[in-house]
Amino acid sequence: xxxxxxxxxxxxxxxxxxxxxxxxxxxxxxxxxxxxxxxxxxxxxxxxxxxxxxxxxxxxxxxxxxxxxxxxxxxxxxxxxxxxxxxxxxxxxxxxxxxxxxxxxxxxxxxxxxxxxxxxxxxxxxxxxxxxxxxxxxxxxxxxxxxxxxxxxxxxxxxxxxxxxxxxxxxxxxxxxxxxxxxxxxxxxxxxxxxxxxxxxxxxxxxxxxxxxxxxxxxxxxxxxxxxxxxxxxxxxxxxxxxxxxxxxxxxxxxxxxxxxxxxxxxxxxxxxxxxxxxxxxxxxxxxxxxxxxxxxxxxxxxxxxxxxxxxxxxxxxxxxxxxxxxxxxxxxxxxxxxxxxxxxxxxxxxxxxxxxxxxxxxxxxxxxxxxxxx
Numbered sequence: 001x002x003x004x005x006x007x008x009x010x011x012x013x014x015x016x017x018x019x020x021x022x023x024x025x026x027x028x029x030x031x032x033x034x035x036x037x038x039x040x041x042x043x044x045x046x047x048x049x050x051x052x053x054x055x056x057x058x059x060x061x062x063x064x065x066x067x068x069x070x071x072x073x074x075x076x077x078x079x080x081x082x083x084x085x086x087x088x089x090x091x092x093x094x095x096x097x098x099x100x101x102x103x104x105x106x107x108x109x110x111x112x113x114x115x116x117x118x119x120x121x122x123x124x125x126x127x128x129x130x131x132x133x134x135x136x137x138x139x140x141x142x143x144x145x146x147x148x149x150x151x152x153x154x155x156x157x158x159x160x161x162x163x164x165x166x167x168x169x170x171x172x173x174x175x176x177x178x179x180x181x182x183x184x185x186x187x188x189x190x191x192x193x194x195x196x197x198x199x200x201x202x203x204x205x206x207x208x209x210x211x212x213x214x215x216x217x218x219x220x221x222x223x224x225x226x227x228x229x230x231x232x233x234x235x236x237x238x239x240x241x242x243x244x245x246x247x248x249x250x251x252x253x254x255x256x257x258x259x260x261x262x263x264x265x266x267x268x269x270x271x272x273x274x275x276x277x278x279x280x281x282x283x284x285x286x287x288x289x290x291x292x293x294x295x296x297x298x299x300x301x302x303x304x305x306x307x308x309x310x311x312x313x314x315x316x317x318x319x320x321x322x323x324x325x326x327x328x329x330x331x332x333x334x335x336x337x338x339x340x341x342x343x344x345x346x347x348x349x350x351x352x353x354x355x356x357x358x359x360x361x362x363x364x365x366x367x368x369x370x371x372x373x374x375x
Contacts, residue, residue: 015040016054029054030062032253061253064182072180072217076162079213081114083167092209095121095163097147121163121175122146128175128192135260142190145177145257154255164213166193166206173197174206178213181254185221185247186214186269189257207238214269221247222269225262240265 014020016029017040026035029052036054053059076094085091095118098111125142132141137156143149150159158179166174176191188210193202214222223243226234234240243251243266251264 124175240267
């Protein structure tokens with residue numbers, strides 16, 4: 001590193017308000033991390049100070065971030081330790097050490113299982129990476145992050161980290177460390193797969209699970225540090241790209257993990273469409289609220305969404321309104337649209353007029369009869 005000649009002052013070591021070069025009596029803003037003189041800092045309109053922030057803008061931004069982080073943490077707490085199975089025989093889980101909350105006799109087995117998995121996940125990450133030490137403090141970064149250990153110095157504080165694991169037949173084969181900074185950005189500084197399972201799509205499954213979690217709490221961007229040899233892989237195979245200028249400014253105010261020799265990449269988090277099972281739960285909740293559940297609804301679980309014709313046939317009250325066709329005609333396609341026939345030819349409230357916007361009806365569901373619930 002070349003040192004400039006003559007008189008000069010580091011931009012980060014002088015007052016951000018008066019730009020004075022003296023470094024005496026400077027405080028550090030807890031949001032933007034720049035330094036300032038107490039006497040230079042403006043006060044709020046009510047006469048109160050700004051606390052540990054250089055301006056009212058930084059204080060408001062920090063307060064909003066803290067509120068968002070607390071909301072996100074509350075949402076994620078319901079996911080911790082839950083095993084989520086995938087269609088291809090794998091499963092994933094979001095883990096976090098529970099060191100501050102009292103453990104009751106009812107949930108102690110779950111807490112024990114979560115902590116054991118964290119220890120195994122740490123072993124997986126240690127096998128994937130060389131010993132990762134902070135270049136100044138020499139602390140074990142993987143250990144600090146897995147166990148979400150904090151510090152008085154923000155640069156080496158790993159508080160708030162979650163561990164995402166991918167399992168196959170009860171064995172943890174991939175793991176990633178995840179920390180969420182409000183709803184703007186989340187970081188994933190470490191992610192690895194055991195050598196025996198590499199180049200088999202495990203990392204893609206793990207990243208998909210991470211994105212699913214982030215989408216559930218409405219996080220906008222996922223940021224990773226990539227070594228030079230893997231930058232193209234992350235870009236081509238996982239759709240990451242270089243940081244946008246505005247995101248660089250956002251990251252500068254956050255305490256992201258810094259890894260020497262890496263390039264930061266970003267990826268937008270796309271909200272996943274609701275699954276058939278979630279639609280089923282929504283309809284069940286609506287039915288429970290109204291106090292009645294259709295007799296046929298239990299047969300639709302896990303099946304494709306019903307068409308308008310199928311719903312119209314099943315919801316028709318035969319005691320007050322005769323059917324306009326037989327069950328066989330509907331299955332064989334002799335009736336082009338039972339839904340339209342009922343809506344046009346019957347004004348009785350007992351004959352429902354369902355639309356394609358109903359929770360159980362999907363796009364393009366009006367044509368062709370098929371009995372989804374018996375498949």
